[in-house]
Amino acid sequence: MPSRLYDWLDSRLNLKSVQRTLLDEPIPGGASWIYVFGSVTLFLFVLQAATGMFLALYYAPTPDHAYDSVRFIETEITFGWFVRGLHHWGASSMVVAIGLHMLQTFLYGAYKKPREVMWMVGVVLFLVVMTFAFTGYLLPWDQTAYWATQIGINMVGTVPLIGDFLSRVLRGGEMLGALTLSRFFAIHVLFLPAILIGGIALHLFVLRRVGPAGPWTDDRASLGSETFAPRQVYMDAVVIAAVFLLVATLAFSIPLPLTDKANPSDTSFVPVPEWYFLFYYELLKYVHGPLEPLATWVLPLCVILIMLWWPFIDRNPVRNPIRRPVALGSGLFFLFVVFGLLGISLKNLYAVPRTDPAVAQGRAIYAQLGCAGCHRIHGEGGAVGPDLSTIGDTRPDRAWHLKHFRDPQSVSPGSFMPKFPLTDQQLNDLTSYMLSLKRAT
Amino acid sequence: MSHQEQPDHRPEGGFSTPVGSRRTFFHWVTVAAAAVVGAGLAVPLLGSLISPAFMRRQRAWVDVGPVDELPAGRPTQLDHVTTVRDGWLEATSHKAVWAVKQPQGEVTVFSPICTHLGCGYRWDDAEKKFLCPCHGSSFDVNGQVLGGPAPRPLDRLPAKVEGGRLLVMYQDFKSGLPQSVEL
Numbered sequence: 001m002p003s004r005l006y007d008w009l010d011s012r013l014n015l016k017s018v019q020r021t022l023l024d025e026p027i028p029g030g031a032s033w034i035y036v037f038g039s040v041t042l043f044l045f046v047l048q049a050a051t052g053m054f055l056a057l058y059y060a061p062t063p064d065h066a067y068d069s070v071r072f073i074e075t076e077i078t079f080g081w082f083v084r085g086l087h088h089w090g091a092s093s094m095v096v097a098i099g100l101h102m103l104q105t106f107l108y109g110a111y112k113k114p115r116e117v118m119w120m121v122g123v124v125l126f127l128v129v130m131t132f133a134f135t136g137y138l139l140p141w142d143q144t145a146y147w148a149t150q151i152g153i154n155m156v157g158t159v160p161l162i163g164d165f166l167s168r169v170l171r172g173g174e175m176l177g178a179l180t181l182s183r184f185f186a187i188h189v190l191f192l193p194a195i196l197i198g199g200i201a202l203h204l205f206v207l208r209r210v211g212p213a214g215p216w217t218d219d220r221a222s223l224g225s226e227t228f229a230p231r232q233v234y235m236d237a238v239v240i241a242a243v244f245l246l247v248a249t250l251a252f253s254i255p256l257p258l259t260d261k262a263n264p265s266d267t268s269f270v271p272v273p274e275w276y277f278l279f280y281y282e283l284l285k286y287v288h289g290p291l292e293p294l295a296t297w298v299l300p301l302c303v304i305l306i307m308l309w310w311p312f313i314d315r316n317p318v319r320n321p322i323r324r325p326v327a328l329g330s331g332l333f334f335l336f337v338v339f340g341l342l343g344i345s346l347k348n349l350y351a352v353p354r355t356d357p358a359v360a361q362g363r364a365i366y367a368q369l370g371c372a373g374c375h376r377i378h379g380e381g382g383a384v385g386p387d388l389s390t391i392g393d394t395r396p397d398r399a400w401h402l403k404h405f406r407d408p409q410s411v412s413p414g415s416f417m418p419k420f421p422l423t424d425q426q427l428n429d430l431t432s433y434m435l436s437l438k439r440a441t
Numbered sequence: 442m443s444h445q446e447q448p449d450h451r452p453e454g455g456f457s458t459p460v461g462s463r464r465t466f467f468h469w470v471t472v473a474a475a476a477v478v479g480a481g482l483a484v485p486l487l488g489s490l491i492s493p494a495f496m497r498r499q500r501a502w503v504d505v506g507p508v509d510e511l512p513a514g515r516p517t518q519l520d521h522v523t524t525v526r527d528g529w530l531e532a533t534s535h536k537a538v539w540a541v542k543q544p545q546g547e548v549t550v551f552s553p554i555c556t557h558l559g560c561g562y563r564w565d566d567a568e569k570k571f572l573c574p575c576h577g578s579s580f581d582v583n584g585q586v587l588g589g590p591a592p593r594p595l596d597r598l599p600a601k602v603e604g605g606r607l608l609v610m611y612q613d614f615k616s617g618l619p620q621s622v623e624l
Contacts, residue, residue: 030457043478047482050482050486051486054486057490060529065530068529069529072528076492077489077492077493078488078489078491078492078495079485079486079488079489080489080492082485083489086482086485224457225457227458230458230459230464230468230471233467233471234467234468237470237471237474237475240474240478241474241475241477244477244478244481244482245477248481
């Protein structure tokens, strides 16, 4: 135990009183596994900050180099793919953790007096995190990033009067380009972290002024209290470690292939947003014509304002969810709509093979063997062999491809394509990639 | 109550706080969880930080031209053009190397950098010497020092002939040392 060092410092800095302030905070009703989500969210922010700093060692925020620098991280840097995977899955996990944190707060009525300010700061923090997600999505500068951001900014453009001005400010001009990328980068790594850290400090300051809410019982007097340390700390730590292992497992096992480098002239590309924006993406499909602004900005603005103002809308002082049927009903309705749209969207997307890891592997083999020396896909590569851009439509037969890769001349007499020494797994992956090359639908 | 009491006290106000072996259990599980997260992050993050330090420049044989066109015994300057990777950048590197075809047909190739302080030298056909314009070092056709401050003969580059073409691998050397040390 480094207790002598601690004693030495304590005798000068009076640390024990700080330690008591931090760790002996009373929790009404005692520690509980249901209170861990705030700490988990805070941990995930630290994880994002740490992995982001290390990604920034290699990332270059210009359209000329962004894509190549991310590919460099992915292929050349030891653990680079893993650090990028942690950052990617950490972002998704953070959205989940915040969702659960807000759900718990909502269910327990913990936003009610005297905790209104804590809830409102929390809603702002949630919006900051979603802005993090939106700005971070552009940075790899691949097709998905470029076109998803194009759509996001165009949606801002539908706001009346100031929409056009706002979208110009977001883009840094008329076009999505170098200025957009550098400002998204600066916002993502400098502005938003500063805002988020300030917001977290305020959130925790309010927490310490009003104290944790505890259970929803009306009989407050009968509740005992338990200090934050050691049992709540232990619960937080166990869940944090489990979340970390989950994020690490996802980063380890699911590759994050880049799509093609951003190409503003390729209008055939169909971008898909991250899953946490999917419900909204789905909603936009159902609202057309003059009603469209309703979905692009009226509804989101209303939802945000209602969320922000919720402690003053729901003035019922009771915290037990059973006795708050209206609040509980509106909450369930909101979740039903969001998850319903998410479900429909995922169902529609499932048909798209872009998530198949075999396709990503096949694409890597295609690059590794230098197939592009002879074959062309979407304008990239040589013109010696057939163009493969839509080979999945023109030759959908898996068996043909497998046979062809083993011995090209056996199914295509006169072909001068060489035989490549591939394992069965590689043959299957390469074939999956071929079959995935279809006309955009 | 003073600040100096044991941490497993029951604080004033009647809070319950685990004590004894339960407290020790919570403490060690917390430490273990922190260790898992710490190690799980430290290894990949630091690994990615130090990774470029282990990347070696890739050297490749570069075709600098047909051997037949080299005059025997007279140094010729040849363009050595290759693509070099600089992180995620790919740049074209232009160098000019000195090649001397020996009477028996093999070719000696010299780095174009003077071994004294790194200036570029040239061949003086009248004096039959390599002359460095900076500090006056001079070398004979075999790269041996004839005069001036140069501490060692001209540095030789790996070279080979394949199919009548001369292939050269470019290298940089430290200047100012009595022996050839690659950078």
